[in-house]
Amino acid sequence: MDDGGDVIERKYEVKRVLEVGGRSTLLEAIERDSERFVFIELFRPFRSNADRERFLRDQRLVAELRSPHAVRVFDSGVRADGMTYVVSEVLEGESLETALRRHGPLPLGRVVELMLQLCGLLEEAHTASLVHGAIGPENLFVTYHPDGSSFLKLREFGACSAIPALVEGQRPSEAPGSAPEQLTGAAPDDPRTDIWALGATMYELCCGRHPTRGASPSAQIISLSQLRPGLPVTFGEAVMCCLSTVPMDRYPSAAEVAEAIARFGPSRGHGVASAVRGVLAAGATRLRSSTEIVRQMVRQRKP
Secondary structure (H helix, E strand, C coil): CEHHHCEECCCEEEEEEEEECCCEEEEEEEECCCCCEEEEEEECCECCHHHHHHHHHHHHHHHHCCCCCECCEEEEEECCCCCEEEEECCCCCEEHHHHHHHHCCCCHHHHHHHHHHHHHHHHHHHHCCCCCCCCCHHHEEEEECCCCCEEEEECCCCHHHHCECCCCCCCCCCCCCCCHHHHHCCCCCCHHHHHHHHHHHHHHHHHCCCCCCCCCCCCCCCCHHHHCCCCCHHHHHHHHHHCCCCHHHCCCCHHHHHHHHHHHCCCCHHHHHHHHHHHHHCCCCCCCCHHHHHHHHHHHHCC
């Protein structure tokens, strides 16, 4: 680090190290100009320059997303010493992985409420040609509001590109949210890999275990209805559709997943699913500036 080890890019004053992992180091810092607290993730060298460029491209796309359910990215780049960094908002609450360890499987209504929020984010991201590639309870953070509602945040877009450069005898770890085709290298990441991970997350939140952990990618997944018999059959079928080993047999979009599961959530969930359908109906053109948004609002208000 610069300036005695506690300042990054002359803009961020590091306060403490939060986590040291095989891929990156997570820091808490203060942005000097604004005096706001931020998270800074410093990444190990990437496998290739192309992977690093893809990762930084993803961070720029994340910064453009309008969904409040994406962790806000304020800054990203490469330091003088070659380390890649990403500056993002400070997360409050707990990861769903922690929630599962503390409380066990979640009530169905809570699962659907959270997954509808994720569906809305993924629909916007996929429209912007942004695929997460490694969704799971460990990178989904949730805040619980006094009225009982939950608010979800997804972190680590671009995680699949950020695998460290290999050294002799080392193999990259497999992300828990990896679809079968990602593990076998049969196809590049596309929106249907995120659909698989969405299904795997719903599965784990409902029964407390990952659908394929400890098994080969081609192993038969135990039906969700067998592990939690009280769940509606059609909800279990929707989850299993997401988890099809054949990508083309999965739901083609996050909006269609939302339509399939909305009926099983709290009453306010239907409104969220309707909003997600609106994103799909809007087509592939995503508004990219506040000026365009204002113009659209004005047109809608005209008689």
